[in-house]
Amino acid sequence: MYVGIDAGASATKAVIVNKDGEIVSYAIVPSGINFKASSEGALTKALKLSDLSLEGLLYTVSTGYGRALVNAKSTSSEIICISRGIHKLFPLVRTIIDVGGQDSKAIRIAEDGRVLDFVMNDKCAAGTGRFLEVMSNILEKPIEELSKLHFKSSKPIKISSTCTVFAESEVISQISQGSEIEDVIAGLHEAVAERIYNMSSRIRFEKDVALTGGVAKNQGFVDALSKKIKLTPTLPEEPQIICAYGAALAAIKRHQEGVG
């Protein structure tokens, strides 16, 4: 068996695959501040789910912000891992939008899965999961509820600030002026979607488009982005583990090639 571990800014993901690249089990745990602990936690959980032990693992590749802190044979960048993961699952995809906790990315890939071009957000948090986390705190609504409330909105409010800190005060003033919370939430989803659309437009946008990363689990955001890009993106069953899955696929390849 082979393992990919994605130590991301918000969550750490471990995926175990067999030699054919089929997912055997996976686990997602919060990253906290200790990537070593979170990666061990995620792996232990994934092993338990598949009734495997450490001895059965042939090769581990780590990726994500904390990749250097994970106990793995080698590392790979998220861009390559996401592309590998998506290409294996959806060979027709040419553009991937990944929205994670701290980063968002748009990647264009070739027919054979090679990366042709990519862009990432600038260092600002707007357009990432962090933005929505901050807002969910202010609105005192858990992230899971944002999606439900989004679909109750009839007239989303336009959030004009792209800065997280400014948007925070904008949201507070909207609420204090009596705006409906669902309209504010839908407005926030639109703001993130717009930000990501602007960033992604710097690469050539080709069909099919896939959406990955933790934020892709928020149906409200997916709805806002689909409207913005005028396409229905391909959504993996569990969009949050694609990067770790790609790392696991890299582990198979590197083990065969005798890397590390």
Next chain:
Amino acid sequence: MSLQKERSSVLQTTRKINELIMGHFSRAWDVKTQSKPIAWITVFTPVELLYALDVYPISPEHFGAMCSARGLVLDYLEQAEMGGYSENLCSYSRCGLGYTISGMNGLMPPPDILITFRNSCDVYVKWWQSLHAHLGTPLFLGEAPYVLTGADLGNYVLDYVVKQLEQLIKVIEEKFGLKFDMEKLVQTVKLSDKSSDLWLETLKLRRSKPCPLGGRDSASDIFPLVVMQGTDESVKFYEALFKEVKEKVDKKEGVIENERFRLLFDGIWLWHALDLIKYFEDKGAVFVYEPYSEAWAYRLDASKPLESIARKILAMGLNLDIDLRIESFLDSIKEFQVDAAVLFSNRSCKSWSAPQLVTADILSKEFNIPYLLFEADMADPRQYSEAQIKNRIDAFLEVLGEA
């Protein structure tokens, strides 16, 4: 490995830079005690002319870069911000203003005259006017029009700058009771030209594979060209540098053993994060060409000294029409066998950052040169996110490796 070590230069000659810079500043204080005039200048104000007039030039921009590289910049930035200057202003200007507001008790002696030639940078004039407002020191504002075609380097545009140089000479003569001596200017122009010639020849040696001189050296090696143009010391430095680099080429010694990628760096360096250059090198990527390093050298004609330095003020890269600039860029890509480009979008320098996407588009579409663009600030470490930038570098180099 300590941070100091990560930043350290590769070449023996570069290690002498520190001594040269410190010598430059300590001499400034000597000059001050001898009651000779000190000029605070913006870069590309002709130091050749000032040395010839016996006016000692100090560059607050150079000072800003140096403070940032040594971890001393935050105090000055904060002083400026406490004084009401916005964090969104150029970090060099904030550093210089903070230094001024806090009493000028460091490396730069207070100025006797403030001189600027606005060429590429719109901040210069307002920055120098602000310094003038704080200090009351005499102010000379020169202006170099934007160069639209190569002809502007020889027509009325050039005449206009020459006239201003003549005016500057007159102002200095009258204010400080000094006498301009054309012979002295011819000498400094000759020395300046010699330094530029040597540096340009040294840069050409970077076309070799493996590249003998990388970013860790070029980032430091430019300083004699910034403030010491027209001095013997500067010439000696570039003679030694050329010799050392040439030897490396002859021995086929490169900055890194295993040269996987040859990179172009577009922008001013991130002075507070120079260790990034080593980060690239550890992954097999070496910087072989930077428009920034080249920008400091300009060949001068000692038979037409004033015209020559006027042309130098005008021809500064960012003051050129974008097509003229891109032309030289593209030639270099071929000559230096560049595989990919790293573009630093600098929050402080809008004139540098604004046209970067145009350049990037040409690079990728016409030359199939992939690029990495990231945002930070040249001198303000607070505008820099190390983990995020390293993450992008990793991804970029990994993708390059797969191509």
